[in-house]
Amino acid sequence: MNAMTIGTLAHVNGLATETLRHYERLGLIAPSQRSASNYRLYDQTAAQRLRFIRRAQALGFSLPEIRELLGLHANAGADMGAVKAIVQQRVAQIDARLDDLRQLKAGLEALVETCPGHGAAAACPILAALTREPGA
Numbered sequence: 001m002n003a004m005t006i007g008t009l010a011h012v013n014g015l016a017t018e019t020l021r022h023y024e025r026l027g028l029i030a031p032s033q034r035s036a037s038n039y040r041l042y043d044q045t046a047a048q049r050l051r052f053i054r055r056a057q058a059l060g061f062s063l064p065e066i067r068e069l070l071g072l073h074a075n076a077g078a079d080m081g082a083v084k085a086i087v088q089q090r091v092a093q094i095d096a097r098l099d100d101l102r103q104l105k106a107g108l109e110a111l112v113e114t115c116p117g118h119g120a121a122a123a124c125p126i127l128a129a130l131t132r133e134p135g136a
Contacts, residue, residue: 003032003033003041003042003043004041004042004043004047005035005039005040005041005042006020006021006031006039006040006042009042009046009047009050012047013047013050013051013054015050020050023050023053024040026063026067027067028049028053028063028066028067028070029042029046029049029050029053030046031046032045032046049070052066052069052070052073053066053070056069059090060090060093060094061086061090065086065090068086069083069086072086111125111126111129112126114126114129
């Protein structure tokens with residue numbers, strides 16, 4: 001792949017150029033060179049890093065976590081245990097979020113059970129529960 005401008009790299013990956021500039025400011029990607037006109041030029045390494053970033057984001061990793069993963073990826077001597085620890089931490093965060101969602105669902109299901117589903121909204125037990133003072 002030939003060197004690409006930031007606009008081309010962004011277009012090929014379905015991103016805004018400002019997103020790539022943001023990634024560059026964070027140190028996640030870097031241009032490999034500058035053109036005679038001083039345009040940023042990106043090589044295959046930058047394109048690969050961008051794919052890595054996008055896949056990691058799709059898995060829910062934050063940009064600081066992605067920066068750490070990229071650093072480990074770039075260091076051939078890094079211990080894979082560090083990578084595993086980051087992913088395990090992400091799994092634990094997801095488990096905690098799932099627990100929160102299950103509790104939220106149970107609360108909503110309990111509200112649904114209180115409502116007959118017909119009649120005047122003013123008499124709706126769900127609306128009444130939402131307007132009650134905490135602890136009442």
